[in-house]
Amino acid sequence: MSLVARVHRKTRDLVRDAAEDLLLADSAPLLAIDRAERWSFDVAGGDSRADVQAILEDTTLVVNPNVHRWRWEEDAEAAPRGTRLEIEVHDRVDALGRSVLRAVRERRGLRSVSAVAHSVVWTIDLEADRAAAESLARRLVGEGERGAGALANPHSQEIRWRVIA
Amino acid sequence: MRVAVVLFPGMNCESESVRALESVGLAAEIVRANEPDRLDAFDGFLLPGGFSYEDRIRAGVVAAHLPVMERIVRAAEAGRPVAGICNGAQVLLETGLVPGLHPGRVEMALALNDSGQRVGYYCDWRWLVGDLFPEPMPLPFAHAEGRFVTRDPAVERAIGDRGLIAARYCEPNGRITRAWPVNPNGAFDNAAAIRNPEGNVLAIMPHPERANWAFQVPVAVEGEWREAKRSGFRDAPGPGRRFFTAFADLLRRAAA
Numbered sequence: 001m002s003l004v005a006r007v008h009r010k011t012r013d014l015v016r017d018a019a020e021d022l023l024l025a026d027s028a029p030l031l032a033i034d035r036a037e038r039w040s041f042d043v044a045g046g047d048s049r050a051d052v053q054a055i056l057e058d059t060t061l062v063v064n065p066n067v068h069r070w071r072w073e074e075d076a077e078a079a080p081r082g083t084r085l086e087i088e089v090h091d092r093v094d095a096l097g098r099s100v101l102r103a104v105r106e107r108r109g110l111r112s113v114s115a116v117a118h119s120v121v122w123t124i125d126l127e128a129d130r131a132a133a134e135s136l137a138r139r140l141v142g143e144g145e146r147g148a149g150a151l152a153n154p155h156s157q158e159i160r161w162r163v164i165a
Numbered sequence: 166m167r168v169a170v171v172l173f174p175g176m177n178c179e180s181e182s183v184r185a186l187e188s189v190g191l192a193a194e195i196v197r198a199n200e201p202d203r204l205d206a207f208d209g210f211l212l213p214g215g216f217s218y219e220d221r222i223r224a225g226v227v228a229a230h231l232p233v234m235e236r237i238v239r240a241a242e243a244g245r246p247v248a249g250i251c252n253g254a255q256v257l258l259e260t261g262l263v264p265g266l267h268p269g270r271v272e273m274a275l276a277l278n279d280s281g282q283r284v285g286y287y288c289d290w291r292w293l294v295g296d297l298f299p300e301p302m303p304l305p306f307a308h309a310e311g312r313f314v315t316r317d318p319a320v321e322r323a324i325g326d327r328g329l330i331a332a333r334y335c336e337p338n339g340r341i342t343r344a345w346p347v348n349p350n351g352a353f354d355n356a357a358a359i360r361n362p363e364g365n366v367l368a369i370m371p372h373p374e375r376a377n378w379a380f381q382v383p384v385a386v387e388g389e390w391r392e393a394k395r396s397g398f399r400d401a402p403g404p405g406r407r408f409f410t411a412f413a414d415l416l417r418r419a420a421a
Contacts, residue, residue, distance in 0.1 A: 018221040022230050093279040146238065146261050146269035150230055153223065153259070155316045156276035 003043060003052045004073035006036040006121065011067055019122065022150045028136055031081045031125040037062075038073070038088065039100075042115035051110055059108065061100050081125040083133045084164040087140060089152040090119035122151055130165050137161045166416045169196040169207040171237065173228040176215030176252060178374060185377040186211065188406065189413040201233040209246040209416045210237055212253025214307075214372055224275065224310045225255030234260050242268070246415045247366045251308055254358075254368030263368040264329050265361030266320060273315045273359075275370070278308070278350035285309050290386055291349055293357050293371060294339045295332040297411055301339040302404035303386045304371035306349065306357075311370040313356040321353060331367055332358035337388060365419060373405030381405075 009016075016035040023030050039062050041052045056063050056070055063070050071077075094117055101116040122140075126133050141159045142149030152159045168191050172179045179195050186193035193211075196203050204210070218227035228234065234256070241247045241262055249257040254275065257263045261271045278287055286309035294301045315321050324330060333355040334348045335341045341355050342348075348355045350370075358369035375381060379393035379401040393401050 014219070015221045018218060018227050022222075022227065025230070091277060093277045093284060095277055095279075095284045098284070142271055144270075147230065149259065149271045150226065151222065153226070153271060153274040155271070155314055156274035 001043060001048055002040055003049060004038060004040045005052070005056055005062070005070050006038055006073050007063055007068050007070045008034075008036050009067060010069050019151060023124070023140075026147065026150070029127040029132070031127055033125070034078075034123040036121045036123070038119045038121045040115075040117040040119075041113055043112050044114060045112040048112065051112055055100075055104055055108070055110070055113075059104075061103050077123070080164060082127045083125070083130060085122075085124040085126060085133045085137050085161065086164060087122040087124070087137060087151055087159065087161040088119050089122070089141075090117070090158040092156055092158060094118055130163050133163045137163065166191050166208045166413070166420065167206065168193045168209045168211055168416070169204055170194065170211050170213055171196055171198060171204075171233065172213070173198045173217035173231075173256070175217045175219050176213050178214040178250065178372065181374045181377070182211055182213040182250070185374040185405065185409050186412075188377060188402075189409040191409075191413055191416065198228065198231060198233045201236045204233070204236045204240065208420055209412070210240065210248070211412075212247070212249040212256050213374070214251030214253060217252055217256065225252060225259045228256045229259035238262060241361075241366050244363070244365055244419055246412065246419055248412055249368045250372055250374065251306075251311075251370055254370055255310065257366060257368045262366045263359050263361055264320065264324055265363070265366060266323050272317065272320045273313060275310045276312045276314045277310050278312050280345035280349060280351040282345040283349075287349055289346075289349065290383065291347070291357075291371065292335050292337050292339075293332040294335040294341070295330060295358070296328070297331040297358055297367075297369075298404075298407055301335055301337060302407060303337075303376070303382065303390055304373055304405055305375045306371040308350070308370055311352065312350040313352040313359060315353075324356075324359065325354060327362055329360050329362065330354060330356045330358070331360045332369065365415065369408070373408035376403045376405030377409065378406075379403045
């Protein structure tokens with residue numbers, strides 16, 4: 001089974017701030033923007049959820065409790081304001097996922113974990129209709145002319161996006 | 166000839182870049198990214214290395230979206246020379262100036278190093294050869310995201326067909342072999358530097374400004390450069406000087 005956690009910064013997230021600045025400079029009809037790291041764990045066997053929770057809470061591999069807070073992906077998130085756009089960006093070379101997998105298997109001995117994947121999820125609330133949100137999404141992930149690609153570069157990253165009306 | 170070394174917050178190679186430009190007879194000046202109105206007075210531009218905006222979101226992208234880059238794009242389109250070293254190269258790719266086959270479109274990325282042997286940050290010296298360095302030259306590099314990649318096979322083909330790779334990682338004898346450690350980051354076709362078709366914009370990942378004098382060459386680099394270092398003349402040029410000489414020639418041709 002696959003278990004997914006979203007990790008946010010407790011402290012000010014300067015990467016999120018940089019993205020907000022770029023979107024506002026680009027005249028995007030922005031209401032709110034949020035950035036989370038998404039960690040997906042493929043786990044087999046008995047108490048998978050407890051194993052992953054232990055990785056998240058008993059080690060600092062993924063979550064540093066001084067800096068981060070985390071939740072299961074399926075747990076409720078803040079309600080959308082306006083039209084919500086969600087963009088997930090995954091580096092084709094997932095160095096963080098590989099490193100965490102090696103650490104949990106070889107150093108923590110959690111052989112039940114067979115894969116770890118890391119990506120970044122941008123949740124963007126817009127004062128815009130669906131068509132405008134889709135157009136902005138394509139621009140933010142690098143489809144288009146100069147000024148495109150603020151949040152992702154399709155030449156080195158896998159991108160998924162969806163509009164939640 | 167006047168060159169602006171365009172400084173974004175977090176870049177950290179501006180002073181040595183100015184010195185290297187001055188060593189080939191150019192007048193170089195640091196211009197901050199929030200002073201775009203000053204740029205019109207310069208004949209060419211160099212974007213130095215470092216970590217602009219702490220590599221937030223991804224290396225080079227925040228700088229690439231700032232208004233100052235619009236000025237540099239317009240200057241480049243008018244034929245003025247622009248070079249980017251390391252983080253400066255990342256900015257040029259994210260701006261769409263390199264390779265510049267379809268101006269304005271981002272056609273490549275400088276992705277996380279992945280040579281099959283090593284992933285991520287890596288710092289060492291490697292030999293380069295190509296139009297920019299007709300004789301193999303050792304240069305230092307220091308980057309985590311230095312792997313030229315494109316998802317578009319047509320772009321990769323066009324770069325090869327049009328000879329846009331200005332320097333490739335090679336063995337000390339100039340032979341190009343793909344495997345690590347010769348190619349330190351897994352870049353396609355061993356690309357270490359790529360230019361636009363007009364030839365006035367160049368992105369290079371190694372740091373020529375850190376090898377502009379022979380004394381900067383470490384003793385671990387074998388051959389004539391180590392001997393030059395041992396010659397004891399502190400002003401003896403190093404292997405990186407060739408890059409700045411070529412840039413100065415480009416500026417003079419552009420102005421002619």
